[in-house]
Amino acid sequence: MFPSRIHEEFPAPGYRGAQEQALNDIQAAFAEGADIVLVQAPTGSGKSLLARAIAGCARTSVESEEEQSYDAFYTTPQVSQLDDVADDDLLEDLCIVRGKNNYNCILPGQTDTPVSRAKCVRESGFECDIKNRCPYFTDRATAADSRIAAMTLAYFMQTANSELFGKRDVVVIDEAHGLGKWAEMYGTISLSPTTVPFWEQVDVPDIKGLEHAVQFCEHLYSISERRLDELSTKEVLNSKETAEREQIYRLRGDISWLTADFRSEDGDTEWVVNQPDDHGQISIKPLNPERYLKHTIWDRGNKFALLSATILNKDAFCRKMGLSPSDVAMVKVPHTFPVENRMLYDITQGKMTLDDRDETLPKIAQVIAQVMQKHRDTKGLIHCHSYDIQAQLADRLAELGVEERVRQHRKENRDAKLADWKASDGNDVFLSVKMEEALDLSGDLARWQVICKAPYLNTGDSAVATRLEDGRWNWYYRNALETVIQACGRIIRTPDDYGATYLADSSLLDVFENAEHDMPPWFEAQVERISKPNLPRVAPEQ
Known part of the structure; x- marks a missing residue:
C-alpha cells in the first residue's frame, strides 16, 4: 500500500468539510504501520469518497512483485449503499458485481429467469454458447480484473475461497459498524x-x-x-x-x-x-462469531479501512471483530454540519415496552398528529420499529383524521412503496420499519422524523439474553445508541440541509444516559440541546 498518494486518489475536484484533515489522519495512521484503520465519520462527511481515496492507495499489478497482493476491494453490507456508488459519477471506476439473483439470463425464452436458476445451473453438462455475453459473468470478470472491485459484504464473504477474488492489497468496508451482526448472521444456523x-x-x-x-x-x-x-x-x-x-x-x-x-x-x-x-423452527447462534471473520474478511487483504458513523468504542469493536486494539488505529472525523440544523426534540409520552405500550402508543399517535400539523407542508418519516407498531399507529392516526397523509409498507413491497413516497410531491408521511440505516432523504425528501421506540435488541433472543446474563449491558445500550445515531442521520445529508428529529419513547433518553461514555462529541452536542417543541393541538375526528 502507498498511503502517500491518498490525496491524489481523492476523486472529487475539491474537499468538503473535514475531508482533507480526515485524509491526512488516515494517511498518517497507515504510514505509522497500522494494518487496520477505523474511520468514525458522521453522516454526510463523504465516506464513499474517502473510501475511494483509500482504495486507490493499493499496490497495482505493475507495482507488485511476484506473490505480492495488489488492487483493492470495496464492500458494504448495504445494497442501497452499493446502488449509490453505482449512481455516483465520481466513483465510476469502482467495478460492481452482484449476486446471481440480480441478473437475468439472456438466452431466448429465459430472459425472466435469474442467472441463479438459468439453464447453465439447472441442466447437467449444459454449455452456454453466449456465456461471454452473460451480464453476471461479464460483471464478475470485469470486477475480477479491475483495480477496485465493489460488491456487497454478503457476496464478498461468499467468495472467500474464490480464485477470481483472491487476496488483495487493500480492503475497504463501508458502513462497517454492522460487521459483527453479519458475522453472527453468517455463523447462525437457521432451521425452518x-x-x-x-x-x-x-x-x-x-x-x-x-x-x-x-x-x-x-x-x-x-x-x-x-x-x-x-x-x-x-x-x-x-x-x-x-x-x-x-x-x-x-x-x-x-x-x-x-x-x-x-x-x-x-x-x-x-x-x-x-x-x-x-x-x-430453530436457530443456533454463535456468541463469539468473530472466528468466521478470519477467512471471510481478514485473510482477504493486507491493509483494511473500516468506515462508519457509529463505530463508537474502539476496544469493544475490536473485541467483537477478534482484533487486538493495539494493532488497530482509529481516526475520528468531526461533524461540520451546524448543530442547529440537526436538532432533537423531546416529545416523549412514556415507555414503549410491551408492558407499557397499550398506554403509551395512543399518546404517541396523538403527538405525531400534532407534529404533522406543525409540519403541514413538508414530508416526514416515522420510525415505527415493528410492523405491529406501524399497524397500530396507522389505525390511531386514522381516528385522528390524518390518514390521507399517511403511507406505509409491508415486507414484500418495502422498496416499491419507499420509492413511490420519495418520488411524490406534497406532504405525505411514511410509516417505516427498519429504515434507520442506508436511507438518503436529503432536502425536501423529508424535513422531519419521529423515532417511536428505543431500538433495543430483543431480549427474548437467546444470544442477547445470554450476553445480558453475563452483565454486558454496555454492549446492549451501545447497540441501541448506534441505531439511534444512524436514524438521526437519515434526513440531514449535506452542510446546508436541515431537519428535526422527534423522540417519542422516554426510553430513548435512557439510552443517551446509559451510553453517554460512547457518544461521539458531535452527537453529544445534539443531545445537550434537546428541548421540548411547541406543538399545535389536534382534536380527534368526530
Missing part, C-alpha cells in the same frame, strides 16, 4: 421451512439443548444427502428443484460448520439454541 426444503417431512423435536440440536442437524444432513442423490440422477432440473438444491447446499454448509466445531476438541465457539415454539 424456508431453509430446510423437506421440513414438512421431518419430525421436528422439542430441542432440549445444544447436543440435542447438533444431533437433529446431523439427522437433517443425512436426509439432505439422500435428497441430493435423487436430484443428481436428473439430467435437467426445473426451477423449483434448482432452488431446492441451492437450499440444501447452504444447509449442509451451515451444519458442517456447527458439527465440526461441536465435535472438535479445539472447538471454542459458545453456541446458544433458540426455539420459541415447541417443535417449531
Whole structure:
C-alpha cells in the first residue's frame, strides 16, 4: 500500500468539510504501520469518497512483485449503499458485481429467469454458447480484473475461497459498524421451512439443548444427502428443484460448520439454541462469531479501512471483530454540519415496552398528529420499529383524521412503496420499519422524523439474553445508541440541509444516559440541546 498518494486518489475536484484533515489522519495512521484503520465519520462527511481515496492507495499489478497482493476491494453490507456508488459519477471506476439473483439470463425464452436458476445451473453438462455475453459473468470478470472491485459484504464473504477474488492489497468496508451482526448472521444456523426444503417431512423435536440440536442437524444432513442423490440422477432440473438444491447446499454448509466445531476438541465457539415454539423452527447462534471473520474478511487483504458513523468504542469493536486494539488505529472525523440544523426534540409520552405500550402508543399517535400539523407542508418519516407498531399507529392516526397523509409498507413491497413516497410531491408521511440505516432523504425528501421506540435488541433472543446474563449491558445500550445515531442521520445529508428529529419513547433518553461514555462529541452536542417543541393541538375526528 502507498498511503502517500491518498490525496491524489481523492476523486472529487475539491474537499468538503473535514475531508482533507480526515485524509491526512488516515494517511498518517497507515504510514505509522497500522494494518487496520477505523474511520468514525458522521453522516454526510463523504465516506464513499474517502473510501475511494483509500482504495486507490493499493499496490497495482505493475507495482507488485511476484506473490505480492495488489488492487483493492470495496464492500458494504448495504445494497442501497452499493446502488449509490453505482449512481455516483465520481466513483465510476469502482467495478460492481452482484449476486446471481440480480441478473437475468439472456438466452431466448429465459430472459425472466435469474442467472441463479438459468439453464447453465439447472441442466447437467449444459454449455452456454453466449456465456461471454452473460451480464453476471461479464460483471464478475470485469470486477475480477479491475483495480477496485465493489460488491456487497454478503457476496464478498461468499467468495472467500474464490480464485477470481483472491487476496488483495487493500480492503475497504463501508458502513462497517454492522460487521459483527453479519458475522453472527453468517455463523447462525437457521432451521425452518424456508431453509430446510423437506421440513414438512421431518419430525421436528422439542430441542432440549445444544447436543440435542447438533444431533437433529446431523439427522437433517443425512436426509439432505439422500435428497441430493435423487436430484443428481436428473439430467435437467426445473426451477423449483434448482432452488431446492441451492437450499440444501447452504444447509449442509451451515451444519458442517456447527458439527465440526461441536465435535472438535479445539472447538471454542459458545453456541446458544433458540426455539420459541415447541417443535417449531430453530436457530443456533454463535456468541463469539468473530472466528468466521478470519477467512471471510481478514485473510482477504493486507491493509483494511473500516468506515462508519457509529463505530463508537474502539476496544469493544475490536473485541467483537477478534482484533487486538493495539494493532488497530482509529481516526475520528468531526461533524461540520451546524448543530442547529440537526436538532432533537423531546416529545416523549412514556415507555414503549410491551408492558407499557397499550398506554403509551395512543399518546404517541396523538403527538405525531400534532407534529404533522406543525409540519403541514413538508414530508416526514416515522420510525415505527415493528410492523405491529406501524399497524397500530396507522389505525390511531386514522381516528385522528390524518390518514390521507399517511403511507406505509409491508415486507414484500418495502422498496416499491419507499420509492413511490420519495418520488411524490406534497406532504405525505411514511410509516417505516427498519429504515434507520442506508436511507438518503436529503432536502425536501423529508424535513422531519419521529423515532417511536428505543431500538433495543430483543431480549427474548437467546444470544442477547445470554450476553445480558453475563452483565454486558454496555454492549446492549451501545447497540441501541448506534441505531439511534444512524436514524438521526437519515434526513440531514449535506452542510446546508436541515431537519428535526422527534423522540417519542422516554426510553430513548435512557439510552443517551446509559451510553453517554460512547457518544461521539458531535452527537453529544445534539443531545445537550434537546428541548421540548411547541406543538399545535389536534382534536380527534368526530
